[in-house]
Amino acid sequence: MIIGLTGGIGSGKSEAARIFTALGVPVVDSDAIAHELTAAGQPALTRLAAAFGAEVIAADGSLNRVWLRKKVFSDRAAKQTLEGILHPLIRAEIVARLGADADAPYRIIMVPLLFETGAYADLITRSLVIDCDESLQISRAMARSRLTEPEVRAIMDTQCFREQRLALADDVIVNDDSLENLETQVRAQHKKYSGLHS
Ligand SMILES: Nc1ncnc2c1ncn2[C@@H]1O[C@H](COP(=O)(O)OP(=O)(O)OP(=O)(O)O)[C@@H](O)[C@H]1O
Ligand SMILES: [Mg+2]
Numbered sequence: 001m002i003i004g005l006t007g008g009i010g011s012g013k014s015e016a017a018r019i020f021t022a023l024g025v026p027v028v029d030s031d032a033i034a035h036e037l038t039a040a041g042q043p044a045l046t047r048l049a050a051a052f053g054a055e056v057i058a059a060d061g062s063l064n065r066v067w068l069r070k071k072v073f074s075d076r077a078a079k080q081t082l083e084g085i086l087h088p089l090i091r092a093e094i095v096a097r098l099g100a101d102a103d104a105p106y107r108i109i110m111v112p113l114l115f116e117t118g119a120y121a122d123l124i125t126r127s128l129v130i131d132c133d134e135s136l137q138i139s140r141a142m143a144r145s146r147l148t149e150p151e152v153r154a155i156m157d158t159q160c161f162r163e164q165r166l167a168l169a170d171d172v173i174v175n176d177d178s179l180e181n182l183e184t185q186v187r188a189q190h191k192k193y194s195g196l197h198s
Contacts, residue, residue: 001106001196002098002123003171006114007130008162009155010141012175012182016130017110019186026101027108033093034086038063047085052078087119095123106193115168116160128189129169132176134162 005020005027007013017027037044040061048056048063052071058064072079094109101107111120114127132140134156141152159165166172171192173185 001125001193003106003108003193004114004120004124004127005108005110005130006112006127006165007175008134008137008159008165009112009152010137010139010144011130011132012140012173013110013112013130015179015182016128016173016175016186017108019183020108020190023187023190025106025108025190026098026104027110028094028097030090030094030109030111033090033097037086037089037093038065044085044089048082051081051085083117087117091119094120098123106196113159115165116158126170126193127168128171128173129165130173130175131162131166131169132174136176 005013005017017029021027036042038048040063045057045061045063048068052068055067056064056071058067068082072082098107098109106125108128109120109124111117114120114124137156138149138152141147141155142149147155171189173182173189175182175185
């Protein structure tokens with residue numbers, strides 16, 4: 001059984017993943033993989049440079065994330081090119097890492113854009129959405145990453161609406177209380193998933 005863990009920016013995916021990990025559940029983090037695949041010296045960088053030009057690589061050899069973010073923000077074709085290069089690599093790495101934990105009762109893939117990309121529907125058994133209201137998402141995301149409210153809202157605009165996400169969810173954790181409360185809910189899901197696999 002593979003659970004797709006998702007939710008909007010600042011909803012609490014990483015905190016939930018941390019708790020699942022502490023419970024011994026294998027969690028594959030697509031964001032972490034995306035970062036690793038675009039670290040200095042990775043083959044993906046060569047392909048990105050071929051597509052976008054040398055500007056996409058910073059002086060120290062790492063990905064120029066700021067430049068790239070600006071580029072794809074205003075250019076739909078560029079965004080598709082970027083995704084065409086990165087998404088298959090990320091997916092292949094997720095599949096490889098899942099294979100390493102094939103004996104676990106269940107496994108989790110954490111994909112912020114699980115429903116938006118639709119690219120993981122064939123891999124997952126159930127989806128688990130971490131949900132909270134938008135004002136909480138904004139204040140948490142701002143506190144954590146020093147983004148301004150308009151910047152957080154701009155990211156939220158690239159993600160699906162809360163209602164759509166909730167409609168597509170098999171399971172939902174409402175993370176609008178304390179971290180202790182989040183842990184209680186994660187433990188309850190863990191118990192459920194541990195029983196479901198057999
Ligand atoms: N229930 C909670 N109580 C207090 N703080 C919380 C709670 N849940 C999450 N946070 C905090 O809010 C911030 C955002 O949470 P987290 O990083 O888990 O969200 P995320 O969904 O992974 O966001 P992103 O999409 O940006 O990766 C973090 O600083 C986290 O510690
Ligand atoms: Mg996160």
